[in-house]
Amino acid sequence: MERIPILRMGDFLIISIQVDMHDRMAMTLQDDLTNKIIQTGAHGVLIDISTLDMVDSFIGRMINIIASMSRILDAETVVVGMQPAVAITLVELGLTLSGVRTALDVEKGMELLRAATRSRRAEAEEREDGSVEE
């Protein structure tokens, strides 16, 4: 069976969807990704859909669900490279992916993830400092 590869890069996981994703494949991806996040302890997930030029409501919802799941597992999710036609379709379908971060391309997406982890680390350090003082 075809699978979408999940690549690890430092603290982040990268998924690039380059084929027409059918429903079964989306379910497998969801499984694989959640497992992989637990295994690697990744802090960020980047989903590249720049070659996806057609979506239906199921795939749109899948993207939303995958993003929400990774967020629950404490990993920031960025969807990058959405094509105009896909964006229009999703809006027409009423799927605005309101909880998901987006970026124009992989580079900007990575920047966003790095910034997010940096701020998170800063917060954590602050909290540690606070506890030491107490």
Place this chain on the structure above:
Amino acid sequence: MSGSKTTDLAEILSKHEKGLLDDWLGELIVEAKAGRGTLRENELRDQCREFLNLLLGAAKAGDFTNLQSKAWTPVREMLANLSRSRGLQGYSPSETATFVFSLKKPIFARIRQEFADDARSLAETTWAATELLDGLGLFTTEVHQKAREEVITRQQQEMLELSTPVVKLWEGILALPMIGTLDSARTQIVMESLLQKIVETGSGLAIIDITGVPTVDTLTAQYLLKTVTAARLMGAECIISGIRPQIAQTIVHLGVELTGIVTKATLADAFAVALDRVGRTVTRKAARS
């Protein structure tokens, strides 16, 4: 029966070709002088001669009842060219059709001359000629109309393209100055061209300026929201600017929610915000002493 009448007509046409041409030209020139008279006489003469020639050729070959048949193709083509060019020159449909209809008088005169003592043949041949010329006249009007419609469609298309330019203001900042009323067809094009440009230029910020939009109703607001959401899905942020006082009032009265969207009163304000987002500032040059 009708077959013989049409051959009669063809004979009359070929027999009196020269006289017909002269009479017809006379008619047309009178018409042209009464009207706008922009067409030159030589040109008119050439057109008439060509038309009569073709008409004769077709009349010899074919039946008169079916103008769509192959024998009439050259005549139809010639008429189509003629009425199309006249349509583009600004002639009215009736002026264009007169070209064909004015041929009736000379032809009827010739028919009367030929069948002076045969009332039955006279009536039948006249009927055949009327039918033929009416058909051709209607055809010119139709083509004329079609040519005009083509012009209108083209202009509409051009207007659509003209009114939706996406301009690059700065590295990473696009602007879309919207002008005119927004209907669904236009908004679709606006939306697509903006999103396409975002991908092409890799811009993370887009300013939608609605100074030139006269009114905003719920539908327009909906379109704006959709565009902003689609851009956000692609990873670009939109700022809406140029909201006039009345429009601000309407939006609130309509109960349209623009929460989560940055709105500014003027394009300048929006540009300042955008520059700030991309980490740039505008400063005044130090005064030279």
